[in-house]
Amino acid sequence: MDCETKNFQQEHKKEMRAVQDSMDVLSGKWKISIISSICFYNKRRFSDILNDIDGISNRMLSKELKELEINKLIIRTVLDTQPVTVQYQLTEHGLTLRTIINNLTDWGIAHRKKIIEK
Amino acid sequence: MDCETKNFQQEHKKEMRAVQDSMDVLSGKWKISIISSICFYNKRRFSDILNDIDGISNRMLSKELKELEINKLIIRTVLDTQPVTVQYQLTEHGLTLRTIINNLTDWGIAHRKKIIEK
DNA sequence: CTGAATCCTCTGCGATACTG
DNA sequence: CAGTATCGCAGAGGATTCAG
Numbered sequence: 001m002d003c004e005t006k007n008f009q010q011e012h013k014k015e016m017r018a019v020q021d022s023m024d025v026l027s028g029k030w031k032i033s034i035i036s037s038i039c040f041y042n043k044r045r046f047s048d049i050l051n052d053i054d055g056i057s058n059r060m061l062s063k064e065l066k067e068l069e070i071n072k073l074i075i076r077t078v079l080d081t082q083p084v085t086v087q088y089q090l091t092e093h094g095l096t097l098r099t100i101i102n103n104l105t106d107w108g109i110a111h112r113k114k115i116i117e118k
Numbered sequence: 119m120d121c122e123t124k125n126f127q128q129e130h131k132k133e134m135r136a137v138q139d140s141m142d143v144l145s146g147k148w149k150i151s152i153i154s155s156i157c158f159y160n161k162r163r164f165s166d167i168l169n170d171i172d173g174i175s176n177r178m179l180s181k182e183l184k185e186l187e188i189n190k191l192i193i194r195t196v197l198d199t200q201p202v203t204v205q206y207q208l209t210e211h212g213l214t215l216r217t218i219i220n221n222l223t224d225w226g227i228a229h230r231k232k233i234i235e236k
Numbered sequence: 237c238t239g240a241a242t243c244c245t246c247t248g249c250g251a252t253a254c255t256g
Numbered sequence: 257c258a259g260t261a262t263c264g265c266a267g268a269g270g271a272t273t274c275a276g
Contacts, residue, residue: 163257163258164257164258176259177261196258199257201257202257204259
């Protein structure tokens, strides 16, 4: 393998790794949807997210939110209302996902059209 | 709930659904990586994809490729070499994922930096 | 309201081996 | 090389109940 070809390969290896790094944090059935919900509304309470996402259980939502918090993508804030409510918002780092969310939204709409028109 | 608030809510409901439509097709541990591999190289053979992605088994690759083909994201082409090789490439529709792939790549790189610097 | 805890089910996915 | 067939399991995820 000549040098050019080798560099070509390695360049893409790096990109592949980057994609996989993203997926490590974002993959799973719910993460993207949860982030989207918070992203669209800026701030969002637990029960609201629960309503936004069709089919998710509170058990799952709780677990996923915790992971997202550990990964520094969202911030959890307890409001001292009665009864207690909890608000989630994206961190600055989490906000950098906004582009991806928007792309996914657009693509989802386009994809649905594509499927229906068949 | 007043009318403005209601429209506000429904607008986002629609976006939420769009995101979920995307995820229906793209979620899972491997799909995005597979599409990325094909996307980066334009055309890619089975065994090459197998090498690009760390940890995937041929069983999984085969299954995922089939699903992507059903969803009209990739095209399978059998080349009459000896022994047979099979080439995959993105459809026009699949190519519209390029933006998302690129964003995921960039985000993955940024995220890794973020994690390491802590 | 926002979870944690428990229990149980189901399936995504890995390992391995075999075919054209 | 590009799959298919089988087997088996860990962990994802549902339902329900309890707690602060």
